[in-house]
Amino acid sequence: MLLRTKVKAGVLLYALLMSAVFTLLLQFYLNRMVAAEGQHRAQITASQAFLMAEVTRDLADSSSGTVIFTQGRSSYKQEADKLNIQVQMDNGKEFSYLFHYEKQNKDKQEAEQSVTEDTEQPVSD
Incomplete structure (x- = not known):
């Protein structure tokens, strides 16, 4: 009888240990x-x-403004060659982005020059 109680206690301790590890x-x-x-x-x-x-960067046409989206709103402020954009989400989180315009302005100027050069050439018969 003494041996049986010790075995039952050992099995119980083992079961408790395994349940603690699993937990x-x-x-x-x-x-x-x-x-x-x-x-x-x-993310x-x-x-x-x-x-x-x-x-917002694509829609920015003035020196500053606000664009409203379904997920939040963004405010932009255009400086010399930078566009600073503040995005405020509906859940309260805020993000800030800084876009540089130097390369894009050069690309636009080159594209405009090529368009004007194409239109100024005389048409030959």
Whole structure:
């Protein structure tokens, strides 16, 4: 009878130990999944903000202004050769982007020059 009680206690201790190890592994796994989901959401938000900034850059026609999107709003301010864009998402996060215009202005000027050169050439019969 004494041997039986010791065996039952050993099996019970082993079962408790295994359940504790399983619980720790499960907790670690669940915390890792929650962190990965948080990172995924943050990446999606940052990607949306960058796309909003790019669209704002394409739409910017004055020295400053605001563009409203379904996911948030963006404000831009044009300086000498830079465009500073502040994006505020609906969830409260804010992003700031700085775009340089030097190369784009040169490309536009070259394109305009090529168009005017093409139109100024005389037509031969």
